[in-house]
Amino acid sequence: xxxxxxxxxxxxxxxxxxxxxxxxxxxxxxxxxxxxxxxxxxxxxxxxxxxxxxxxxxxxxxxxxxxxxxxxxxxxxxxxxxxxxxxxxxxxxxxxxxxxxxxxxxxxxxxxxxxxxxx
Amino acid sequence: xxxxxxxxxxxxxxxxxxxxxxxxxxxxxxxxxxxxxxxxxxxxxxxxxxxxxxxxxxxxxxxxxxxxxxxxxxxxxxxxxxxxxxxxxxxxxxxxxxxxxxxxxxx
Numbered sequence: 230x231x232x233x234x235x236x237x238x239x240x241x242x243x244x245x246x247x248x249x250x251x252x253x254x255x256x257x258x259x260x261x262x263x264x265x266x267x268x269x270x271x272x273x274x275x276x277x278x279x280x281x282x283x284x285x286x287x288x289x290x291x292x293x294x295x296x297x298x299x300x301x302x303x304x305x306x307x308x309x310x311x312x313x314x315x316x317x318x319x320x321x322x323x324x325x326x327x328x329x330x331x332x333x334x335x336x337x338x339x340x341x342x343x344x345x346x347x348x
Numbered sequence: 349x350x351x352x353x354x355x356x357x358x359x360x361x362x363x364x365x366x367x368x369x370x371x372x373x374x375x376x377x378x379x380x381x382x383x384x385x386x387x388x389x390x391x392x393x394x395x396x397x398x399x400x401x402x403x404x405x406x407x408x409x410x411x412x413x414x415x416x417x418x419x420x421x422x423x424x425x426x427x428x429x430x431x432x433x434x435x436x437x438x439x440x441x442x443x444x445x446x447x448x449x450x451x452x453x454x455x
Binding site: 233274276290324332334337338339340341 | 380382389390391392393394397403435437439440442443444445446447448449
């Protein structure tokens with residue numbers, strides 16, 4: 230069965246970077262995109278970007294341009310999202326999800342990684 | 349970007365009741381609208397895509413309708429395991445955007 234597994238939590242100081250992993254299984258990693266979405270406390274889900282796991286192409290939300298980098302390791306069927314310049318407003322649950330780069334929903338999601346930014 | 353507005357924010361219902369949720373887009377998203385169920389500590393679960401198509405394995409009590417900018421999600425007879433947050437997503441335009449969610453609570 231399709232699974233996306235994320236670490237449970239990370240605690241970072243303001244100004245630091247965080248790199249969240251998303252290990253996939255149960256399907257051919259390179260035939261889908263991996264999307265990244267976050268949800269801050271009391272806020273709606275916010276799309277951050279995607280990576281085409283086949284060719285490595287990426288697209289990012291304007292809201293995170295310059296601060297987020299999404300990569301993948303095809304040998305490990307794993308995608309990564311790195312967010313730099315952390316501030317307290319980046320405290321959120323970060324989700325990865327399987328999707329497409331075109332008009333298609335996110336059909337499988339990870340359980341999310343809570344990132345806490347605190348001094 | 350397209351703003352998705354869900355109503356109501358919270359709904360208190362009893363098991364067995366019929367539930368209807370609303371999702372409105374700030375502009376047309378054609379039928380590129382999905383509904384998800386989200387329980388605390390779990391991964392969101394895709395229920396409906398294409399506004400009305402149930403994902404494989406999703407029970408028939410869940411249904412969706414609408415196109416353009418107005419969409420409806422219905423649970424025909426609420427089961428105990430259905431108490432959760434439901435949110436809509438448009439994937440017609442980048443960036444994809446989400447509604448703020450509707451929380452179903454036990455009455």
